[in-house]
Amino acid sequence: MKVRLILLIISATALMSGIQLYAHHSFAATYFEDKQQTIEGDLSQFLFRNPPSFVHVFGKDEKGQPVTWGVVWGDGGQLGRQGVTRQPLKPGAHVIMVGNPGRNPDDHRLRMLRLKRTSAGYTWGGRPGETFD
Amino acid sequence: MIARWFRGALLLAVLTTVCVPAFAQVDFTGEWAPRFYEDQPERVPGPELGDYLGLPVTEAARMRADTWDASIQTLPEWQCRPHSADYIWRGPSNLHIWKEVDPVSRQITAFHAEWLRSIDNIYYLDGRPHPSANAPHTWGGFATAKWDGDILTVTVTHLKEGYVRRNGVPRSDLATVTEHWMRHGNWLTVMTIVNDPVYLSEPFVRSTDYQLDEHQLVPPYPCDVVEEVERSRGVVPNLLPGTNPSLNDFAAHHNLPIEATRGGPETMYPEYRNKLATMPKAGKK
Numbered sequence: 001m002k003v004r005l006i007l008l009i010i011s012a013t014a015l016m017s018g019i020q021l022y023a024h025h026s027f028a029a030t031y032f033e034d035k036q037q038t039i040e041g042d043l044s045q046f047l048f049r050n051p052p053s054f055v056h057v058f059g060k061d062e063k064g065q066p067v068t069w070g071v072v073w074g075d076g077g078q079l080g081r082q083g084v085t086r087q088p089l090k091p092g093a094h095v096i097m098v099g100n101p102g103r104n105p106d107d108h109r110l111r112m113l114r115l116k117r118t119s120a121g122y123t124w125g126g127r128p129g130e131t132f133d
Numbered sequence: 134m135i136a137r138w139f140r141g142a143l144l145l146a147v148l149t150t151v152c153v154p155a156f157a158q159v160d161f162t163g164e165w166a167p168r169f170y171e172d173q174p175e176r177v178p179g180p181e182l183g184d185y186l187g188l189p190v191t192e193a194a195r196m197r198a199d200t201w202d203a204s205i206q207t208l209p210e211w212q213c214r215p216h217s218a219d220y221i222w223r224g225p226s227n228l229h230i231w232k233e234v235d236p237v238s239r240q241i242t243a244f245h246a247e248w249l250r251s252i253d254n255i256y257y258l259d260g261r262p263h264p265s266a267n268a269p270h271t272w273g274g275f276a277t278a279k280w281d282g283d284i285l286t287v288t289v290t291h292l293k294e295g296y297v298r299r300n301g302v303p304r305s306d307l308a309t310v311t312e313h314w315m316r317h318g319n320w321l322t323v324m325t326i327v328n329d330p331v332y333l334s335e336p337f338v339r340s341t342d343y344q345l346d347e348h349q350l351v352p353p354y355p356c357d358v359v360e361e362v363e364r365s366r367g368v369v370p371n372l373l374p375g376t377n378p379s380l381n382d383f384a385a386h387h388n389l390p391i392e393a394t395r396g397g398p399e400t401m402y403p404e405y406r407n408k409l410a411t412m413p414k415a416g417k418k
Contacts, residue, residue, distance in 0.1 A: 024250060026179025026299040030203040049357040051212060070362040077352060103182075103379060104204040104370055107362045133177060133225075
């Protein structure tokens with residue numbers, strides 16, 4: 001109950017305080033927000049930029065065929081304020097990601113919810129503030 | 134004695150004239166933070182597919198929106214596209230307004246408005262005419278303004294094609310926009326009225342509020358075009374008519390009649406709620 005109240009206060013404060021909001025494309029129109037998918041593979045590039053950053057991962061599709069996943073993340077400025085850097089996400093890093101799948105299956109796209117680099121334990125998502133608009 | 138009285142009167146007249154503020158000019162300059170008291174789910178995270186409720190859309194607009202695929206925004210031509218002048222007021226971004234002043238008359242000759250992710254939108258107050266209909270169309274369009282008492286009334290033409298909702302509902306390049314800027318202390322209310330002979334069957338009216346925020350600074354927003362997803366060259370994501378599998382999801386999520394979610398001028402008015410109560414619902418998903 002206490003946690004819910006704190007989350008409610010944080011959400012309301014963010015809503016009313018005029019902080020920088022970076023929404024551009026509609027998430028609901030682009031991703032299945034009510035579904036989650038997990039992918040695993042080797043990071044090929046981290047496009048740390050505006051508009052939203054992308055992480056590309058060599059992985060497999062549902063049929064086991066090799067594909068490159070495009071995982072959308074926050075804008076460069078927004079991630080930078082959360083302490084995200086390029087350092088732990090270099091090409092070749094083995095990662096596991098959980099996200100909302102894109103509505104267009106041909107895109108092999110996810111909206112990032114959680115990220116884990118299997119070596120050295122780097123993670124993003126799940127801690128307070130580790131979200132993006 | 135008379136000469137002294139005359140000189141005094143003249144001095145008083147000059148001082149009075151100098152101290153009187155310019156006629157009906159309200160200063161809109163400053164840093165303005167958007168307030169999401171209206172339509173926050175649509176304006177920040179974004180609208181759902183198939184939600185045309187409250188929009189006076191034509192059948193042509195429905196066709197465009199029904200066949201729109203959000204993946205199109207991953208194309209290089211789309212990645213750094215700014216919101217158009219009519220949409221950006223309703224968007225999620227902070228706003229900075231500044232002015233140009235004539236050095237001699239001290240009259241305001243133009244306002245500039247720039248949001249995060251927008252271009253520098255200029256609103257001319259110097260009486261210049263709008264260009265030929267064949268002149269280039271831009272994201273900001275061509276905007277002139279005039280004072281109507283304390284209200285600044287803006288007319289925008291020459292807009293590139295844009296959207297009235299970020300789920301594919303289009304606004305054509307033949308549209309014109311009228312804006313009314315109203316300042317009440319630290320609050321700015323802007324009413325936008327979009328007239329579009331192609332995609333709207335009635336004027337589309339919205340009002341949006343901003344609050345003065347002296348701690349705000351709209352940051353730079355450099356935008357890089359990259360390959361966001363892998364796809365064959367020349368592919369333009371789209372859906373053929375009748376193949377969009379998500380159009381009824383909005384109705385199902387909110388247990389609304391599908392007919393209502395298709396929008397149209399009738400759905401803008403309060404009395405539509407009476408009709409809604411008699412219509413079959415989509416069934417909650």
